[in-house]
Amino acid sequence: MTDNAHIPEETLALYALQALDQAESLVVRAHVAACAECRTELARTEGDLALVAMNTEQHPLPQGARERFLSRIGATSETEPATVISIGNKTPAMRTTAWPAWLAAAAMLLIAIGLGFEVHTLSRQLDATAQQLAEQTVESRHAHEVLDLLTAPAAQHVTLTTGKTPPAPAARAVYLASRGALVLEASNLKPLLPGKAYELWVIPANGAAPIPAGLFWPDTAGSASVVMPNIPAGVTAKALGVTVENDSGSATPTLPIVLAGATPAAGE
Amino acid sequence: MTENLSNPNLTRERSFNRSSESAGAPLFTEADDQSLLEGVRLKDEKAMANLFDRYGGMVYSVALRVLKDPGNAEDVMQEVFFQVWQNPQAFVPRRGSLAAWLLVVTRNRAVDVLRRRKPSDSVDDVILPASDNIAVETERRTMMEKVRAALHRLSPEQQQSIELAFFEGLSHSEIAAQTGDPLGTVKTRIRSALLSVRRAFQP
Numbered sequence: 001m002t003d004n005a006h007i008p009e010e011t012l013a014l015y016a017l018q019a020l021d022q023a024e025s026l027v028v029r030a031h032v033a034a035c036a037e038c039r040t041e042l043a044r045t046e047g048d049l050a051l052v053a054m055n056t057e058q059h060p061l062p063q064g065a066r067e068r069f070l071s072r073i074g075a076t077s078e079t080e081p082a083t084v085i086s087i088g089n090k091t092p093a094m095r096t097t098a099w100p101a102w103l104a105a106a107a108m109l110l111i112a113i114g115l116g117f118e119v120h121t122l123s124r125q126l127d128a129t130a131q132q133l134a135e136q137t138v139e140s141r142h143a144h145e146v147l148d149l150l151t152a153p154a155a156q157h158v159t160l161t162t163g164k165t166p167p168a169p170a171a172r173a174v175y176l177a178s179r180g181a182l183v184l185e186a187s188n189l190k191p192l193l194p195g196k197a198y199e200l201w202v203i204p205a206n207g208a209a210p211i212p213a214g215l216f217w218p219d220t221a222g223s224a225s226v227v228m229p230n231i232p233a234g235v236t237a238k239a240l241g242v243t244v245e246n247d248s249g250s251a252t253p254t255l256p257i258v259l260a261g262a263t264p265a266a267g268e
Numbered sequence: 269m270t271e272n273l274s275n276p277n278l279t280r281e282r283s284f285n286r287s288s289e290s291a292g293a294p295l296f297t298e299a300d301d302q303s304l305l306e307g308v309r310l311k312d313e314k315a316m317a318n319l320f321d322r323y324g325g326m327v328y329s330v331a332l333r334v335l336k337d338p339g340n341a342e343d344v345m346q347e348v349f350f351q352v353w354q355n356p357q358a359f360v361p362r363r364g365s366l367a368a369w370l371l372v373v374t375r376n377r378a379v380d381v382l383r384r385r386k387p388s389d390s391v392d393d394v395i396l397p398a399s400d401n402i403a404v405e406t407e408r409r410t411m412m413e414k415v416r417a418a419l420h421r422l423s424p425e426q427q428q429s430i431e432l433a434f435f436e437g438l439s440h441s442e443i444a445a446q447t448g449d450p451l452g453t454v455k456t457r458i459r460s461a462l463l464s465v466r467r468a469f470q471p
Contacts, residue, residue, distance in 0.1 A: 010455040019439045048462040050368035053375050055415045056333045062342050069346055073353045
């Protein structure tokens with residue numbers, strides 16, 4: 001969608017409306033981050049959306065809403081220093097939020113010692129905080145890897161289809177061999193029998209055995225995704241394929257291949 | 269479903285501000301917003317309260333329009349303003365007016381709640397054209413009239429597409445499935461509808 005060209009304006013509008021699927025949104029976000037022209041057009045589109053929102057009928061605030069809000073910010077003023085907390089999931093923000101949270105955890109510990117609070121209670125809270133931060137760190141790293149994959153010039157964009165008869169099962173994948181990074185977004189998948197799963201395969205160009213790249217199950221709409229499966233780096237792929245396997249996974253693909261797509265020759 | 273977009277009678281008396289504040293009141297200026305935001309950066313609760321008074325009704329109304337539930341709409345409103353309180357630097361003046369930024373962020377958060385999904389973007393992702401000065405250059409009622417007229421001129425299919433995408437938060441494929449229209453047609457309708465709104469403000 002974005003290899004060398006700009007994002008189509010229709011697609012930018014859908015992105016601004018959050019009407020794209022996750023994989024498409026990630027691709028657009030990565031492109032917009034690096035393309036001033038598309039960023040400008042996206043800004044114009046966001047401005048259009050603001051104008052549409054302006055036409056919303058005005059309603060009075062619920063009783064007490066103002067007081068509830070002021071009480072909330074008053075409570076934070078008394079208990080916390082100013083910290084930067086993102087309610088979104090933009091990757092750079094996630095990377096930066098972990099450190100203020102660690103500092104907050106450390107501050108909690110010092111306060112507990114100084115004031116003689118119940119140490120065991122705070123300890124449990126700190127454990128929970130540390131666990132949460134560890135999870136955030138993993139998520140942050142994961143998101144960073146996804147963004148790196150989507151923005152890498154060497155990443156190969158592969159479309160996997162079974163045919164042209166709608167609504168045909170289809171999948172779109174982005175694969176970066178040098179990092180073993182892969183994202184796949186599938187749609188219109190047929191439901192599976194109990195005990196079965198779809199399995200994604202990386203088919204090496206050197207003729208080696210296909211490498212399993214993740215099990216996935218479609219939702220009720222037939223959509224599914226595989227994000228950053230655990231696969232080895234440095235495997236130049238000839239193609240990607242999807243088979244139906246037992247839900248515990250398989251070491252080798254079971255025919256037939258229900259979805260397949262060859263990697264572009266120019267890729268890694 | 270598209271009535272609100274197409275029927276000007278339903279919106280004739282709408283005000284961008286709370287009615288008690290807008291009657292005869294001078295328009296808010298971008299400079300006002302910036303000075304208040306500067307106060308928020310310094311953790312001045314009065315400055316935050318002023319911003320809340322200024323835009324609370326607008327933000328709540330957009331959230332209510334999407335969610336159709338006063339409790340959930342207030343939750344979204346509280347969260348948006350709390351984000352401003354905690355992270356005022358997320359709004360960068362060169363991105364456009366604070367009002368427009370709040371509108372878009374609120375709509376996105378409300379749709380996230382409606383779709384029961386995690387926030388699908390960061391407030392940092394919402395950028396607006398620097399020239400889009402809702403608070404400064406144009407009287408808001410005039411702007412609303414222009415928007416209303418532009419939306420009213422859209423075809424019923426365009427109005428429905430915008431309604432479903434903007435206020436119902438449906439994806440383009442969901443809209444295509446619901447309307448029975450081809451995906452490409454849905455995309456084009458949404459894009460052309462937004463362009464029509466934009467053109468209403470071009471000389």
